[in-house]
Amino acid sequence: MTMITCDGAPIGLDLALDCKGTSFGHVIATHPEHERGGVGGILVHHSFASAKRRGNAIFDLLAPADAYKHEHADGLTAVSDLVLPLSWKGRLAANYGLLNWRPLLKQALRRLPSPLTRRLAAWSYGGKS
Known part of the structure; x- marks a missing residue:
């Protein structure tokens, strides 16, 4: 879990779970007042780097297929x-x-x-x- 704070208040949160060489990005959330400040991008890249440091070869951003996820993806798995x-x-x-x-x-x-x-x-x- 990673949290970004501003003046002591949380403005970004990343929660990823690891299993068998895959990291699953369960929650990557930013406070609405700070979403345009690049907090989400910082969290995504930090989450990728942390997953690699922990030895994971795959990072799954999970559904839904939001636009920002497509920017970072090299594959897509259909879900229903x-x-x-x-x-x-x-x-x-x-x-x-x-x-x-x-x-x-x-x-x-x-x-x-x-x-x-x-x-x-x-x-x-x-x-x-």
């Missing part, structure tokens, strides 16, 4: 979601909710203006330490 409903409510959510609404909601969020998405991100981050 699997839903196994265990009740009638679960079947209802799986058949009519998740499959239909999830892509639409993701697309709608991507189209929001960046000032609004920054506020939403800051709001969702608020109070977490």
